[in-house]
Amino acid sequence: MPAEPPEVPLVSAPTPPSRPARTFLGRLPFTERTYLADALRTETVGGVLLLLAAIAALVWANTPISGSYAAVRDFHVGPSALGLNLSLQHWAADGLLAIFFFVAGVELKRELVAGELRDPKAAALPVVAALCGMIAPALVYILVNVAGGGSLAGWAVPTATDIAFALAVLAVIGTSLPSALRAFLLTLAVVDDLFAILIIAVFFTDDLNFAALGGAVAGLAVFWLLLRKGVRGWYVYVPLALIIWGLMYNSGVHATIAGVTMGLMLRCLRRDGEKRSPGEHIEHLVRPVSAGLAVPLFALFSAGVSVSGGALADVFSQPVTLGVVLGLVVGKALGIFGGTWLTARFTRATLNQDLAWADLFAVATLAGIGFTVSLLIGELAFTGDPALTDEVKAAVLMGSLIAAVLASVLLKLRVRKYHALFAEEERDEDMDGIPDVYEEGDPAYHHRMAALYEKRAAEHRRQAEEAEQAAASGAASGAAPGVASGASGPSGAPGAAPSADSAAEVAGASRTDGDRPA
Numbered sequence: 001m002p003a004e005p006p007e008v009p010l011v012s013a014p015t016p017p018s019r020p021a022r023t024f025l026g027r028l029p030f031t032e033r034t035y036l037a038d039a040l041r042t043e044t045v046g047g048v049l050l051l052l053a054a055i056a057a058l059v060w061a062n063t064p065i066s067g068s069y070a071a072v073r074d075f076h077v078g079p080s081a082l083g084l085n086l087s088l089q090h091w092a093a094d095g096l097l098a099i100f101f102f103v104a105g106v107e108l109k110r111e112l113v114a115g116e117l118r119d120p121k122a123a124a125l126p127v128v129a130a131l132c133g134m135i136a137p138a139l140v141y142i143l144v145n146v147a148g149g150g151s152l153a154g155w156a157v158p159t160a161t162d163i164a165f166a167l168a169v170l171a172v173i174g175t176s177l178p179s180a181l182r183a184f185l186l187t188l189a190v191v192d193d194l195f196a197i198l199i200i201a202v203f204f205t206d207d208l209n210f211a212a213l214g215g216a217v218a219g220l221a222v223f224w225l226l227l228r229k230g231v232r233g234w235y236v237y238v239p240l241a242l243i244i245w246g247l248m249y250n251s252g253v254h255a256t257i258a259g260v261t262m263g264l265m266l267r268c269l270r271r272d273g274e275k276r277s278p279g280e281h282i283e284h285l286v287r288p289v290s291a292g293l294a295v296p297l298f299a300l301f302s303a304g305v306s307v308s309g310g311a312l313a314d315v316f317s318q319p320v321t322l323g324v325v326l327g328l329v330v331g332k333a334l335g336i337f338g339g340t341w342l343t344a345r346f347t348r349a350t351l352n353q354d355l356a357w358a359d360l361f362a363v364a365t366l367a368g369i370g371f372t373v374s375l376l377i378g379e380l381a382f383t384g385d386p387a388l389t390d391e392v393k394a395a396v397l398m399g400s401l402i403a404a405v406l407a408s409v410l411l412k413l414r415v416r417k418y419h420a421l422f423a424e425e426e427r428d429e430d431m432d433g434i435p436d437v438y439e440e441g442d443p444a445y446h447h448r449m450a451a452l453y454e455k456r457a458a459e460h461r462r463q464a465e466e467a468e469q470a471a472a473s474g475a476a477s478g479a480a481p482g483v484a485s486g487a488s489g490p491s492g493a494p495g496a497a498p499s500a501d502s503a504a505e506v507a508g509a510s511r512t513d514g515d516r517p518a
Contacts, residue, residue, distance in 0.1 A: 025180040025352040025360070027425075030438045033179050038284070043186075046291020047168025050371070053296035054303040054397070061304030073301050083250045089301040093376055096294035098245055098259035100372070103290045104193040105263020106283040107186075113269050114277075116187045124347060126184060129340040130191035133367060134159040136335025137327035144326060150319025154381045154392055156203065158327025158399065160196045160373035163189035164291055166366050169404045173411060176422035177363075180352060185363055188336065196373045197260050204380040206252040213251035216258065219244035224265050227278075254380070295372055302375045303397065305390045312398065314391060321395035324378075328368045328399030329406070336364035354421055362410035368403030370396060 060069045078084040078091070086094070108117075117123040137158035145152055163186060170177055177185075223240055241262060249255035268279035276284065315321040340360060344351065351357065378392040411418070427436050430448040439445035 042287050042291050043164050044167045044171045047164040049296040050164050050299050051168050053299040057300050057304035069304050092298040092301045094255040096298055098256045099290045099294040101256040102259035102263040103287050105260035106279050107190045108194055109264050110268040111190055125343050126187040128343045129336045130188050132339025133332050133336035137331030140331035141323035141327040144323035145319045148319030156199050157374050157378045158324050160370045161189045161192045161367045162369050162371035165369045165371040173408045176418050178421045200254045201257050208252045212247045216244055216247035305393045315395050315398050321391050324395035325399040328370050329402050332368035333365045337361045366407035369400045371400050
């Protein structure tokens with residue numbers, strides 16, 4: 001009988017390594033960080049101007065000369081034959097804000113092709129956060145007004161985030177927010193603007209004039225074709241953009257749609273030899289006009305509402321205005337934070353170990369500042385009721401103010417941590433213009449740092465030799481070491497000789513100084 005073959009032990013198949021969890025709010029790539037710094041610098045300055053314009057409007061509208069504010073705001077100018085004899089307030093809302101939405105379109109295009117939204121997995125968090133940050137405020141508004149018997153027409157008012165106003169708050173409270181949190185806030189606001197544009201286009205479009213709409217579409221096609229052919233010159237695009245805007249306005253579609261559409265058409269990917277893509281170059285030129293002129297002027301003509309004691313009390317007693325306030329303060333914070341937390345859980349994303357979920361909640365609260373677009377939607381939602389429009393504007397101002405105060409308090413609680421993280425991000429010991437955290441894998445960086453440390457060590461050795469020579473000279477003249485230089489010894493008594501332990505400590509300190517940046 002043949003022998004049985006030896007029993008082969010069963011070896012389980014190796015378990016494939018699990019996919020590493022993606023880091024949420026991690027360090028930005030250097031190019032993205034540089035772009036972000038430039039963009040936020042302009043938006044911060046524009047946000048401060050926006051704050052000043054809003055304050056000026058409130059003061060102007062609540063003083064004995066408030067009649068002049070109404071007269072200036074309602075002053076009409078423009079060619080009637082083209083259907084553009086509009087009030088200054090109307091020009092600001094439909095004309096100047098088209099510039100704002102043009103910049104928003106360029107930002108969105110850049111985020112889609114070169115920024116945080118180019119990777120679907122990375123884009124999931126800010127997109128879901130923005131969606132939840134718009135759905136939750138709308139639900140809060142609807143619940144309040146269904147329970148209180150108010151109008152549902154203003155459901156979209158608390159859905160928007162004003163990035164310029166939010167950054168102005170950061171500038172005022174002096175919080176050095178880490179770049180990852182600032183990038184999340186900016187990306188969130190860009191996606192928020194996109195959905196706000198869709199809301200305006202879908203829900204606030206009047207009867208369509210198909211002839212004007214067809215002309216606008218044809219103009220956009222020419223705009224796109226000129227861009228693809230590489231035609232350059234502002235004298236070509238600016239007149240064409242004005243024609244497209246005028247046709248879009250007369251079509252019944254909100255004119256700001258023209259701005260965002262043209263912004264989305266620009267090329268935002270860099271080619272070989274380009275420092276900036278055409279989209280980035282044009283955005284760099286137009287953003288100061290948007291942040292420093294268009295948005296502040298819109299605020300000047302839209303934020304001037306009565307803020308008497310009775311009006312402020314009505315904000316919290318009427319369902320429409322209370323729904324706006326709670327939507328901005330409660331709905332925004334819970335929607336953004338809840339949506340982000342749930343998405344991170346289901347996508348196995350781990351939060352940056354230097355940050356905490358409390359930091360994200362503070363940013364979500366800051367996103368409750370819904371100034372510019374919220375005011376615009378408030379005007380569109382209650383066009384036939386000027387009194388209610390002013391009440392809704394007062395509610396937007398109050399909700400934004402409350403959100404700003406709450407966010408400031410939450411951010412101040414972690415301000416020391418933010419300062420430390422910001423300082424680490426900005427550290428550039430080799431002074432080559434690139435923060436050190438981005439050069440840790442570059443051998444040339446380590447060679448530069450080694451040379452820098454060696455230079456500092458040589459300087460410390462030279463100072464040690466001079467100190468030793470001075471001490472020897474003092475001993476030869478009969479004076480105790482330390483008296484020659486007028487210094488006190490380690491014990492604190494003048495002229496006391498240093499002990500062996502103290503000398504060792506000094507030598508050790510010198511070596512330590514030579515091993516670390518001065």
